[in-house]
Amino acid sequence: DIQMTQSPSTLSVSVGDRVTISCRASQSISSWLAWYQQKPGKAPKLLIYQASSLESGVPSRFSGSGSGTEFALTISSLQPEDFATYYCQQYTADSPWTFGQGTKVEIK
Amino acid sequence: VQLVQSGAEVKKPGSWVKVSCKVSGGSFRSDTFNWVRQAPGQGLECMGRIIPILDIADYPQKFQGRVTITADKATTTAYMELSGLKSEDTAVYYCAKSSGYGMDVWGQGTTVIVAS
Numbered sequence: 731d732i733q734m735t736q737s738p739s740t741l742s743v744s745v746g747d748r749v750t751i752s753c754r755a756s757q758s759i760s761s762w763l764a765w766y767q768q769k770p771g772k773a774p775k776l777l778i779y780q781a782s783s784l785e786s787g788v789p790s791r792f793s794g795s796g797s798g799t800e801f802a803l804t805i806s807s808l809q810p811e812d813f814a815t816y817y818c819q820q821y822t823a824d825s826p827w828t829f830g831q832g833t834k835v836e837i838k
Numbered sequence: 839v840q841l842v843q844s845g846a847e848v849k850k851p852g853s854w855v856k857v858s859c860k861v862s863g864g865s866f867r868s869d870t871f872n873w874v875r876q877a878p879g880q881g882l883e884c885m886g887r888i889i890p891i892l893d894i895a896d897y898p899q900k901f902q903g904r905v906t907i908t909a910d911k912a913t914t915t916a917y918m919e920l921s922g923l924k925s926e927d928t929a930v931y932y933c934a935k936s937s938g939y940g941m942d943v944w945g946q947g948t949t950v951i952v953a954s
Contacts, residue, residue: 764940
């Protein structure tokens, strides 16, 4: 199975900060990568698919980049509602799908 | 598209549980339906997926032999059965739809508690 490794595990930030979360795949996954946001007690929400495509209705302050094995999620100016846990997930056709371990974005 | 899951379950160690996910709208036959679980305070874990039109399920190594995912095209319902339950299987279990680009619609989650 493909392993996904996120860093950092926790980010302590302030409103208005630029935030970048990294995700590395154990082998090339082309652009078959999604990013999710999860708040406590809620199901995850899809933010980004195909590494850099913004899901409908998601604010433009969220962006994704990368291909192959290295990916990043960037929040250009963190808003109060963005404090949450973020997960990357690979969805290649010929392998079981896997998530990264998550990155918690908390208030500094 | 809406995914509505069955209710919470309390199970004994060594038993099995079957969770359902009723799908309304969308293209049930050609979409992919995934099962993802989250233990208390832990991250998200893929348990497997199925494409109903192909009737083929795929599982991560960790769950092979213990998880069975099926789909009933007549009732547009997906199922996840987990056997040999242990206390570590206590978690919230989600079904989620994918049309090829990430999991864009999620069920509300089903809590499964394994305790003696």
